[in-house]
Amino acid sequence: MISITSTELNYLVFRYLHESGFTHSAFAFGYEAGIDRCKNDDNVVPPGALVTFIQKGIQYLELEANLSGSDADMDEDFSFLQPLDLITKEPNELHNIVKAKKENLSQHKSESNKIVNGSTHDNARREHVQEREKERKEKENEQRLEKIRLEKEKEQPKDEYKETQHTDQNHTEKHEDKTTVENLNNRAYGGPEPMEISQSPMSSPNDTPCRDVKILKGHSSEVFACAWNPSAPLLASGSGDSTARIWKIADGPCDSGVQNEPVNVVVLQHFKESTNEKSKDVTTLDWNGDGTLLATGSYDGQARIWSRDGELNSTLNKHKGPIFSLKWNKKGDYLLSGSVDKTAIVWNIKTGEWKQLFEFHTGPTLDVDWRNNVTFATCSTDKMIHVCKIGENRPVKTFSGHQDEVNAIKWDPTGSLLASCSDDHTAKIWSLKQDNFLHDLKEHVKGIYTIRWSPTGPGTNNPNQQLVLASASFDSTIKLWDVELGSVLYSLSGHRDPVYSVAFSPNGEYLASGSMDRFVHIWSVKEGKIVKTYTGKGGIFEVNWSKDGDKVAACFSNNIVCVLDFRM
Structure with a gap:
């Protein structure tokens, strides 16, 4: 057989x-x-x-x-x-x-919502916003009724309370309406958007007064990103409504006479009006070093370069998936973009063409950051970090050590240390001089969404201040780290929901944070305490300081951008 x-x-x-x-x-x-x-x-x-x-x-x-x-x-x-x-x-x-x-x-x-190649961070944010908004409204209604009931029980007999409850509730609601912050009319988009100053136990005695808040209204969907121009009083914002906007913000405090005029805004359309396409969410944006050009990255996989007057200079088209991050190098001759298609691309701005394609990741590229004018780092859902150089066909360094998706990477101000953060609950600090991490920062109990270095330490404009790393987590806390010792300086616990954004002031003395709990907090880095706070009506995706450090911009899930005066 x-x-x-x-x-x-x-x-x-x-x-x-x-x-x-x-x-x-x-x-x-x-x-x-x-x-x-x-x-x-x-x-x-x-x-x-x-x-x-x-x-x-x-x-x-x-x-x-x-x-x-x-x-x-x-x-x-x-x-x-x-x-x-x-x-x-x-x-x-x-x-x-x-x-x-x-x-x-x-x-x-x-x-379903847009879910691309397994990368669900933006969808998770939107779902969380919807859930939290529903919970918040229900909780506020319960608290309002309970507050009225307790007040009336103290002021009058029980039988009178039953008869007057409904009337007094209406009166209380009308009174609260009068205390909302009514801001400036936008010439192009009509009436004001009210924002409430928080009266909850989370509030600080130093709540930002209504006169110190400017509301920028016009977007018709969540605002995911905002960035101040480094040389002019301009604020850029990017939204899920397929537009970016450049707002002209007058110098001076928000309650000055100049500030009471309508805000000039230029709308940057990311779709052709003739086709009425609405699926090109603006996911990220960045000004070049001298503030003459704005780059935007979109869900359609295209990067676009705009003048600060709103003119479209070029469209950079090679990615095959949404762009989640892009950065200018310091010189301003190259733009770096990272995409869900697993690649990073360096673009030559003079020619408007791609200079080099980097295909080293096996999962979506979530963040990119320049070390200098020719070297940069990328991170991915594949848990890896690659350091690449223009002209090289392989990474000059690869860092492995994270056990889950790497959400963000940032070089320190001198380009000697690289920080990373991950869904594995850790942040890590790396050096090109060795293969393994210098520090493994493990104090968070949930994934870390983003990180930022302070603009301090040797080689910066604030050389006499300590270099600090801030990490913002889904566990609702922010950690400030001593990067020499790899230990926590402060654990900032003022938020109740995931923290999506942190930003240091230009002098490094303050840190702004924005969370899904609707609060913007400004912290003293030296003391680890809240010095100002503000709350709006939606979750906060990003906060950003103006070049002079006197204003903080925050973009919200309820379609608005706020500019907060900061004067101590």
Whole structure:
């Protein structure tokens, strides 16, 4: 009796089908499943099975011909099938299985939020905002009714309280409406957006008064990013409404006569009005060093370069997925972008063309940051960090050590240390002089969303102040770290929900933070205490200081941007 091993059978069938034009690796799973089913008691495959497998191979050539046209599509089609299906079912049955599962997947995608290649941070933020807003409204209504009930119980007999409860509740609500902050009318977009000064126990005695707050209204969706121009009184904001905006903010305090005039704003459309496309969320933006150009990154995978007057200078189109981060180098001749398509690209601004494509990650690129004019770092959902250099075909350094997605990376002011933070609850500090991390910062109990270095220490404009790293986490805390010792200086616990953004003032003395709890806090770095606080009506995605350190911008999930005066 002739016998053949599974390995020999596999090889023969592969050779036959490959020479017949069948190339898809998905069928290998079917071979293994079928071979296992056909083995006899001696762990060998009877010769008749070879004929059966070759017949199956011819049938699958027919199935391949009836599926999608491209190789990539066919690989996807075969991924819908189970190994046992490949052995036991006829091609027409398999075709129907693929068709049904593709239709179901397409329907699921249309009903879901945008989720790209497994990277769900922005969707998680939106879902969290919606949940928190619902909870907040319910809780505020409960607290308001309870407050009214307790006050009335103290002031009048119980029988009178029952009769007057509804009337007094309406009166209280009208009184609260009068205490809301009504700000400036925007000439182009109509009425003011009220913002309340927090009266909750979380508030500091130093709440920002209403006259110190300017509300910028015009976006029609969440505002994800904001950045002050480094040389002019301009604030850029980017939103899920497929626009960025450049706001002209007059110098001086918000309650001055100049500030009571409507705000000039330029709208940067990221879609053609004729097509009415609305799926090009502006996810990130950055001004160049001299403030003459604004770069925006979008969900459509394109980076765009604008003048500060709002003129579109160029569109940079090579990425195949949403752009989540982009940065100018200090010289301003190159722009670096990182995308969900797993790549980073350096763009030559003079030519408007890409200079070099870096394809080292195996997952979406979440953040990029320049070390100097030619060297930069990238991080990814693949848990890796690569340090790359223009002109080099491989990373000049690779850091591994995180156990989960690396959300952000930042070089210190002198470019000697690199900080990273991850969903593994840790931040780490790296040096190009060694392969392993210098410090493993482990005090957070949930993932760390972002990090920032203070503009202090040797080689900065504030050389006599200590270099500090701030980390903001989903555990609702901010940690200030001594980077020489790798220990916590302060744990800042003023927020109740995830903290998405922190920013140091230009002099390094203060830290601004924004959270999903709707609070903007400004902390003293020296004392680790809140010195100012403000609350709005939506979660906060980003905070940013003006170049002079006298204003803080914050962008909110309820479509607005706020500018807060800061004077101590």
